Amino acid sequence: MTVYDDLTLVRAELDRCMKCGNCMAVCPIYATVKNEAGVARGKVGVAEAVLSGDLALDDKAVVEMLFNCLVCKSCMQNCPTKVHFDRIILALRAAVVRKNGLPWLKDLIFSLLRNPRLFDAGLRIGAAFQGVAFRTHPEQQAISPRSPFAWIGKSAGFDASRFLPALTTHPLRDRVPETIQTPNARTRVAFFTGCSLNYFYPQAGLDVIQVLTENHVEVVVPNEQQCCGIAVFVHGDIDTARTLARNNLDAFEKSGAEYLVTGCGSCGGAWQHEYKELLAGDPVYGPKAEYWSSRTYDISTFLLNVIDYRRPTGKLDAVVTYHDSCHLKKSMQVFEEPREILKSIPGVVFKEMPQADACCGSGGSYVLTHFDTSTDIARRKIENAGKTGARTIATGCPACMMQLLDNVNRHGNGQAVTHYICLLARSYRSE
Numbered sequence: 001m002t003v004y005d006d007l008t009l010v011r012a013e014l015d016r017c018m019k020c021g022n023c024m025a026v027c028p029i030y031a032t033v034k035n036e037a038g039v040a041r042g043k044v045g046v047a048e049a050v051l052s053g054d055l056a057l058d059d060k061a062v063v064e065m066l067f068n069c070l071v072c073k074s075c076m077q078n079c080p081t082k083v084h085f086d087r088i089i090l091a092l093r094a095a096v097v098r099k100n101g102l103p104w105l106k107d108l109i110f111s112l113l114r115n116p117r118l119f120d121a122g123l124r125i126g127a128a129f130q131g132v133a134f135r136t137h138p139e140q141q142a143i144s145p146r147s148p149f150a151w152i153g154k155s156a157g158f159d160a161s162r163f164l165p166a167l168t169t170h171p172l173r174d175r176v177p178e179t180i181q182t183p184n185a186r187t188r189v190a191f192f193t194g195c196s197l198n199y200f201y202p203q204a205g206l207d208v209i210q211v212l213t214e215n216h217v218e219v220v221v222p223n224e225q226q227c228c229g230i231a232v233f234v235h236g237d238i239d240t241a242r243t244l245a246r247n248n249l250d251a252f253e254k255s256g257a258e259y260l261v262t263g264c265g266s267c268g269g270a271w272q273h274e275y276k277e278l279l280a281g282d283p284v285y286g287p288k289a290e291y292w293s294s295r296t297y298d299i300s301t302f303l304l305n306v307i308d309y310r311r312p313t314g315k316l317d318a319v320v321t322y323h324d325s326c327h328l329k330k331s332m333q334v335f336e337e338p339r340e341i342l343k344s345i346p347g348v349v350f351k352e353m354p355q356a357d358a359c360c361g362s363g364g365s366y367v368l369t370h371f372d373t374s375t376d377i378a379r380r381k382i383e384n385a386g387k388t389g390a391r392t393i394a395t396g397c398p399a400c401m402m403q404l405l406d407n408v409n410r411h412g413n414g415q416a417v418t419h420y421i422c423l424l425a426r427s428y429r430s431e
Helices: 007-015 028-033 040-052 060-066 085-100 104-114 116-133 194-199 202-214 238-253 265-278 285-293 299-307 326-330 336-343 371-386 398-411 420-429
Strands: 134-137 142-145 187-192 217-220 259-262 296-298 318-323 348-350 392-395 416-419
Touching: 007 040, 007 085, 028 371, 040 060, 040 085, 060 085, 104 116, 104 238, 116 134, 187 202, 187 238, 187 265, 187 299, 194 202, 194 398, 202 217, 202 299, 202 416, 202 420, 238 265, 238 285, 259 265, 259 299, 265 285, 265 296, 265 326, 296 299, 299 336, 299 420, 318 336, 318 371, 318 420, 336 348, 336 420, 371 398, 392 398, 392 420, 398 416, 416 420
Parallel strands: 187 217, 187 259, 259 296, 318 348, 318 392, 392 416
Antiparallel strands: 134 142
16 A cells, blocks of 8 residues: 555655745746745645645645646755655646546546557557658657647647647657667667657667667667556556556567666656555566666666766867756756766767756646646756757756757747767767
8 A cells, every 4th residue: 555545654754744835946837936836835734724624625625736746856956855746746637537527538548558559559550640640850850739729729838829749650669679689788678668768769769779879789679668657646546557557567678678778868767766655565577576666777887887988089169058857857867967968978068057957847637738838848948958059958857858859949049858878879980
């Protein structure tokens, strides 16, 4: 039994909150709305009122407040008593879903995730017909809504200015064999591609594989892997999150790999932390989750701390700044490694932006449900990136790449947005 199954178990976390308000200094939502309801302290008060019976989980205002959170974990970094606010907010959302059920649209989308063949087919069909609703911007590898679709989707930010990465008609896992061998292999890793690298950024996934094989690492890309489940977990659908976790654990158990590598902080955080929590007490899958937790690495930490990667010699002419994705830094504790990789590339001039670890406002689907707040948060990020003069913004999270792409178009000056591993792969290719 976890806090996601029984809300009363979250009281221990609530009792640790001193109501000091330190979370206000770093909460990206509070910085935008300047409202107590937007910050962790306010939501802790709601949780206490729910447990005491003074507020109800079917109250529309309560539900809206609980889902007005990016779960960026910034508050946890600034909390003197180390309250695990992510457990509090996600336990509350799980309790909301137990009481009220999922909204019909979420239920439909999450049901597709539970059926990987339908999910894959849906995205392939979407890729084939995206030209009906979106026009292309090939010079920026982006798409944006056509009219009247821009008018229909304006409330969720799908206006004519919205830039998105195009869905690929040839997903990453179709492009590579399940096992990519390399001469004189030093070790074998399993690569968890996640949804975004598979369907939106396959080139970044290919770059992860190239960097690994350049360093004599054999790569397994399990075909049966599914979504990591974080998207459904943060919306309170605990049953689907557990199903996806178990399916992924089964798929990777067959890989024969010594390590698991990710190119996304949310996916990596799921394998390192959330799977253990979700499956605590499960006699079969609990131990499997613990096993892979200790063997999961972001590609940057694997390169630096496990194999000591070969430094590249190919020169790039690039001035680069770096955005810390929330889950990569605050969940996986990856901060210095991507910067070291960027600084090791000949010709790269690295410029640190102010507040590099401030949230970009994406929050997965938060940008759809709270578009105005999300883009206001992103505007601050793009302005900070612009202060460096860098022409390239690198990050380690595909969802952040999507948010940065759109908001460079809205608020920036044409900066390129890329995964940091793509720059390392380009350097290897240009040797």
